[in-house]
Amino acid sequence: MRRKWFSILLTFTLIWLVLTPSLWAGQVITQEVKLWAKKALQQEKTLKTTTAPNTLAVLYFHNQTGWSKLDLLQKGLTLMLITDLSKIKEINILERVKMQALVEELGFGISGLVKAKTFPRVGRLLGAQHLVGGDIVKGKMENFQLKSDLLKVSTERVFGQAMAEGKLLSELFRMEKDLVFKIIKLLKIELLSKERKELEKPLTTSTEALFYFLQGIKHSDWGDFDKAKESHVAALNEDPDFVLAAEAIQEIESLSLEEKKACKSERNRLVRGLKRKLMR
Template identity: 45%
Template sequence: MKKSYFFKMLCTGITWVYCAATVQAGQIVTQKDRDWAKQAVRMAEKEKKLSSISARNTVGVLYFNNTSGRSELNPLQKGLAIMLITDLMKIDSIQVVERVKLQALLDEMYFGSSGIVDAKTAPRVGQLLGAYYLSSGDIAGGAASDLSITPVLIDVPLEKVAQQKITAGTVEDIFRMEKEILFGIVQQLNISLSSRERAELNKPLTASAAAAFAFFLGIDLSDKGSYAEAAKMFEKALLEDKYFTLAKDSLQEMKSLGLTDSASATTQSTTPAKPVAEAEGGSSFGAVALTVLGLAVVGGGVAFALSSSGDDDTPAAPAAEGPSITSSNPANGGRLEDCQGGTLYFYFNKAIQNCADVTISGGWSRSGNPPQSIVNSTELHVGYAASRTTGSVCYDKDSDTMTVVVSGCQDREGRTMQNATFSFTDGGM
């Protein structure tokens, strides 16, 4: 059957089992998901028209389309969707479509391994999934590791596509870029976030770009049924970031489903994934992974790579790198609060035992009791306020820019992080 036939026939039957999910589901497509998709399609064939969507707070995320012509960016097609779904599920006021349901349905409708849905058919896919809004977009790339993402938000009932602000950077900036897309969705949907939700949304999926790309590759391999190779990619992700919860959970999920040998699928594995040819296009995932992880190591200290050819299956040992740190916008929504102050959140790529000092300048100072604290070994929270205040008047606030220097942070092995400097303004970072 042709895809267009399914689009015309699918309807309410799809949502009788599932409309959306509010709790983070698994990442591995199971037989149960496939059975659901088959039954949904069969039921839809009996219907004559697509139904309306009653729940306005349902959001789905389609895979992003890599238009750059650079195959090393392919993991971001599903990767961006995974990051956005993971974050959106932290918002209590909306329901979010599970990725595995989307993947199972796309497989059943013969969309191919990429699962890319074009703009013309996206609104109908949204109706099939019971999503009032769909997020998606295009990935474009320039020279070296540069890339830009043009996100869109689709109003499914109106079949209206609203373009969001383009975000750009390098591969290492992918976490910041995803957050810009995320908060753009929040703004467009007029979602009011609690301070707890905003703090959770500011947290990156992982502190390691290489870990993220390895995980994205693993998910795509799993979707194609290459479970042994997928498990090894999850292991690679955990070698880069042993606190990467989603990678750990996905590996455990595969073990519990009997899709991988628990004796070989461990976070201590040093056997690289063998190249796996894609079902479409004929490119090698080993070669793609090698290029992607090569880009991701810029400034990241990653020391392993995957072999796409030859007989040498021994990867380089991970370098004994010190910890690294990333920052999020101030918890109040990306703006410095005059006089009142607020909290800055920083995230480490590994467990930290202490930080020697945090200095703040620009007419601002540390505030709170204590003014700085390490939380869950991987987060640094720093309180801030204007230097002096009298009523609603700020004194000694001589700049709209706050400069924060974090120094002397050590991991549990005693390795010291290089000093890191961050700037925040009245408009955010």
């Protein structure tokens, strides 16, 4: 009975998403995005840093806690911040999929991308004026800290730091919102009361739903769309109001079989390349 009810709810949710506008930029690394990353690298020497105000890229966070469960938050916090910051008209937020495509093309992996020395290069390739990077660190007692640096790409200098502290995972959503508002303040953006209220809304009310969703993003990045969809469905089952999970399902279902095969083939090529590097 529960499964039938959930199937009906999912159908209506997807229909609603088709008929309504969304801030969702997509989370599948398509061939078009991969070609963009290759072209950006080929033209790297001639690229110029954009002068458009508040063009912002949010890099992956670095989990320094030693707690492997939080590894999903390395991409998760980035995605949460992008989702919130994209609601502000004064900020031109860059898509996560472009950053992921660059990660793959550069052969960095998350561990390489979160190193401070790579920030300026990635910023220039993305065409960003500002970069937001960060760390997840263990604080005192049971507390954790989310630390974030804001870097101006043209000068390669950090011009501000934001920090949120609390218990993970019970205070994760509050901590992410604290970080968002501090980043906005550092960018010297004044929010309208309507914008502030919109930003205060949580991505989801369930940490279980969030982690299922992030598992789905992980599978999607690896080209395993069947597992990605399963994870997103599980997220929506935990929180039927989790719009991003429903949109992710819709995106995967809209991919053609040829696109899925091409993504998987490209993923296998990258894996083989990484294996060869490790064997040297």
